[in-house]
Amino acid sequence: MFRFTGDASEKNFLRQVIDKSGQNLLECLQCGKCSGSCPVASENVPGPRQLVAEILSGLKDEALSNPLWWYCVSCGTCMTRCPVEINMYEVATALCEIAQKEGVQPSEPDIHLFEEIFLKSVEKYGRVKELRTVATYNFRTRHFLKDMDKGIILMRKGAISPFELLKGWKKDPRVSRIFEKVRKGGQGE
Numbered sequence: 001m002f003r004f005t006g007d008a009s010e011k012n013f014l015r016q017v018i019d020k021s022g023q024n025l026l027e028c029l030q031c032g033k034c035s036g037s038c039p040v041a042s043e044n045v046p047g048p049r050q051l052v053a054e055i056l057s058g059l060k061d062e063a064l065s066n067p068l069w070w071y072c073v074s075c076g077t078c079m080t081r082c083p084v085e086i087n088m089y090e091v092a093t094a095l096c097e098i099a100q101k102e103g104v105q106p107s108e109p110d111i112h113l114f115e116e117i118f119l120k121s122v123e124k125y126g127r128v129k130e131l132r133t134v135a136t137y138n139f140r141t142r143h144f145l146k147d148m149d150k151g152i153i154l155m156r157k158g159a160i161s162p163f164e165l166l167k168g169w170k171k172d173p174r175v176s177r178i179f180e181k182v183r184k185g186g187q188g189e
């Protein structure tokens with residue numbers, strides 16, 4: 001089992017993640033309930049159980065290059081199902097801070113651009129305009145046909161509409177005001 005058994009740098013990394021996240025990863029049972037319910041875990045993105053195992057083993061490079069914590073959408077499903085209530089969102093945030101401090105590049109190089117486009121849509125319209133967001137992202141990254149296959153499936157199922165790109169959208173000033181307050185350091189509404 002994993003415990004504070006590695007060399008000094010391995011133990012330091014584990015202690016650093018525990019302290020920053022406030023999550024006692026030493027209680028992890030490696031049961032895998034989190035991975036079984038995580039919406040972003042896939043063939044290419046390992047589930048939270050593996051990330052916790054890497055941290056507990058002191059595998060700093062592996063943990064910092066694990067794409068899960070970049071993709072984590074902070075849905076909290078893992079914590080809801082975890083028998084010891086480990087909150088992976090807090091762990092993901094701690095890893096993000098450590099990675100930024102140490103100059104580790106994101107596993108998805110354009111992830112910050114996506115974040116910027118996503119938040120602009122929310123600020124302007126009060127919600128994400130999915131097709132517009134993805135089209136802008138694909139245009140700016142010059143990957144014009146990226147995820148086109150998935151888009152066609154979503155259109156067929158009626159989840160998104162191609163007319164979203166054509167029609168004008170009403171802006172929502174209430175949400176814009178919240179963003180403005182946060183920028184100024186105030187509280188949201």
Ligand code: SF4
Pocket residue numbers: 027028029030031032033034035048049052078081082083084085086
């Ligand atoms: S659900 Fe909790 S205890 Fe189980 S593997 Fe995930 S983090 Fe560990």
Ligand code: SF4
Pocket residue numbers: 034037038039040041048071072073074075076077078079088089
């Ligand atoms: S909070 Fe993050 S790690 Fe946990 S289930 Fe949601 S996306 Fe997965």
